[in-house]
Amino acid sequence: MTNSSLDFSFIVGPEDAGARLDKLVLARIPGDAPARSLIQSWIKGRMIWINGQPCTKPSFCPPSMSLVRVRAALPQSGPVPMSGKIHEIYRDDHILVLNKQPGLSVHPAPSVELPTLVNFLISRDLFSGHFPDPDRPGIVHRLDKDTSGLMVVALNPDMAQKLSQAFQDREVEKKYLALVLGRPEKDQGEINQDLDRDPRSRVRMAVTRSGRPARTKYRVVHTGSDSKWSLVGLEILTGRTHQIRVHMAHLGHPVLGDSLYGREIHRTWDLKHRILAKLVKRQLLHSAKLGFKHPASGQWVSFAQALPKDFFRVFLYLEKKMQRVAITGAMGSGKSTVSRILRNLGYPVFCADSCVAGLYQPGQDGWTLIQRRFGDRFFDSSEGPVNKARLAEAIGQDKDILLEINHLIHPLVRHRLNKFWKEHRAKRVAFAEIPLLFESGLTKDCDLSVGVFCPDSIRGDRLEKKLGTGHGKAAVLDGHQLSQPEKIRRCALVVDNSAGPDDLEQRVRSLAIMLRYLRIKQVKKEAGLFQTRFDPDKVFHDTP
Template identity: 40%
Template sequence: MVEKKKEILWKWTAGESDRGMRLDKFWAGRLADEGVSRGRVKTWIEDGLATVNDAVVDKGKFKLSEGDVLAIGSGGTSLDEDAPQAVPGGLEVLFEDEHMLVVNKPAGVTTHPAPGEPGPTLVNFLLHQWPDMAADVSGMDGQRPGIVHRLDKDTSGIMAVARTEAARLKLASEFAGRRTHKVYLAIVHGCPERGEGIIEAPVGRHQTQKTRMAVLEKGGREAKSEYRVIWTGPRGLASLVAVRIFTGRTHQIRVHMAHIGHPLLGDAVYGPRENAEWARRPDSLAGLAPRQMLHAFYLSVTHPDTGEPVTRWLEPPEDFRRLLAGLTRECLRVGIVGMPGSGKSALLGMLRDMGLPCFSADEVVAGLYGPDGDGAAMIRQRFGGRFTREDGAVDKPALFAAMQESGGVRRDVMDMVHPMVRHACEEFFKVHRDEPAAYAEIPLLLEGGWQEGDLVDMVAGVACPDAKRTGELREKRGLDRETMAVFDSWQWPEDRKLAACDLVLDNTGTLDDLAGEARRLRDHATGVYTARNQAFSEWLADLWSGLAGEIDVRRAAE
């Protein structure tokens, strides 16, 4: 609350050109150069501080006549206990002079006092660092001194602030006239189909949920945003997007990005389904989006006194950068292949013994073929009881024999089983996302083209001499030569298979030698994981200045 006392400061006599003009418009025009806003004039009039021919007029719409003697008073201000108080906050300052400031508003801080938001707000922090902004000194609004635009409470980043009423009027005019250049950074779910685009969709109050905004076909206010995808994380999980806004509607970026199907991470209001799914993730990413991931990155405004541009950019805060790093810091997904009997399963067992996460396609297939397995159910449905045992499990010898005899049967079985194995493998990698590396033995990975479909990041192949593979190792598995030959015929030749691998492991020696190869694979995968994260960290550190430079060039070209 602000208590005012009458103090007449300005008088005027209406001329011929003022005939029919509204009282509030008249004084707003006359006092603009004095640093008095139209809103302030309106308040003074409603408070009975304006007279026409010595009579109080408290309606701004009052029409003037030529010769009217006009007077208005500032009402000198004194703040009561309800006005915002100075609170220590240590705001980061990007620009400062006697007319204006450019500061960094932290996430979690409301711009100014409002119902339900007692603070401390940005205004409280401003009043502590710049006491001259208080209403009784600056003449600015007591509740929102210096505020010419706003950021949502959970949005971080750059804000311009006026230090005087005259500066406030000019800066407010800049924002209202869309003569500023504002670019935000957002982390959104998924990846927009188009790398860049313009969203022109009117925004207004949601028709049934009044605390929300929405894109409205009727009744919305013009809203225009331009976005550009800067980076997309592994598997298209999320993207870093730069968004320039040409209008300043409430929640505009959040509404527009949700409108095109890519709400902001952490935005439970405009992306409730996506946010709930994210919170249920089995990995550390679930806790890395505690707010909507939106940052006011770049701002260029005209200085209210010099008329020169004031341009600043600001690197996103730690939580924003930590989420970006977390998106790329996922396990290295290693696929293990080799010819039948080459020692893949033995290698996988050694990796398991090291405490590393391991997946076996053969084990998954065994489960699918069991009495209650989905594979057994699908095979029973496709072939009747032809390959089904009394307990409901797959009759493996009968099915294998049919697959040998008929290419059609083999293709049908593979078409049913392979997608289920792939899904199980994808879920395995998701569960172990926070590990440096996870290992999956998938005999037909290359033949199925899974490495080209982004299932794995690297492929390790086990090389084993034919004599050893078809001799002692075949005998340990209890396979006859004919069965081994059939398995071989369903796979690529060894030279082709190994040529497609990123790392070849040698199984010509003893089990101890193979254990050494398992350690070599672990160390190599860890090194690739570390190098990948380091490369991303270096790229990210250089990104912000480069991006600001690109925006400078685009702005200069306009």
């Protein structure tokens, strides 16, 4: 590769006011103009100065009468050395195995923006010998620009020839992981469909009857809880352009983020969701395992590369679960006050007592079931609501009635509770005030229980004011529930309601902070489990 040095200056005239810097420089380079992407790389590399100061923004519009100076190397043949990160996995005198980051093209081409992997490689002076194609030194296979993962690069022409032959003879193990839409009908299989250029678009490949043979094995590794996405392990037995992406789209399960082959199907799943759109910035395809005979020693070598962070972020988002928190406690402990504070803080709150009151209204499910079982015993009229006072009096005299009522009503409350959770599933946390949380068995429908504690003497006074019937009836009603010590013992967290309203509000705010801490802790735990569970060595250990 030979370079000619450029060193010239020019003044931005009034007629150029408002023009981009890269376009201004491009128009003033003598001879054949290079690609604008090269000019942009000069600017980002601090090779172009405006009024004595480097400018690193190609889109910057210099004001009129600015002095622009260009000091750069204009390549006559071969790619330009450019500094950039290379994530080395293994290197010796013959080969380099690296983990290519997404968003990086492998080698220069007319439609490719610089820099590329090759630009980074040649800047490190890794190669020896003369390669037949100076634009692609050492490149024996490619990954798509937005595909991440393992690649092998030959460091001299002899190794390049041997590795190229190994790829051509299909003696290289190439395994990938991808997040795809939905779940394939079969847990594993082989896609054997010929590929060729799409006659309607030259930038796309397509399944055709007369294309080049292409074979892809796949296996479902994991499917999301809603079955809208899956992690799939793939092995390509041939090496066609966009092979995995085209084959998975043909199967009806395109790679997440693949706008070229999965655009229409993505729309059915609303990938334009604001948060998900920020997370899925490329096709989520990763070269996870690469094995081949070392071209110098002849020994089989194998490399594995864990999934990148964007896979983790998307996985955690797709599998995120709302924190379902139950608020419970003894009668008069202050559960309703805690619920009111939470509502004022903007959290959704379900109230089991309000739910039951609604079920007791004429024509509602609870009203119908009680009427069928007990007739008019607990009704003032055939069209009136359940008389809760009469029902409570009967329960005080016969505990079997309470058992029957609970048997009728609790399943209805559970149904409405789960409907509430579903309606608010996009929230990070939601609350449900359930006085009979443990007695009703609704703990199975919640993730965490919070008990509201209040000293018995204070509770008694509150109940007397609320019920207006003295401590006797309050004690009877309290006796139909678990004791306060037992309820508090079973709860994961406790809010102390002993010191008045201001103190209680502060304690509820502290509860919200603690719950956030627990959510973050759970996310970190799940991320670690994800990384361990989907380690490529484990995933592909028994791949057919």
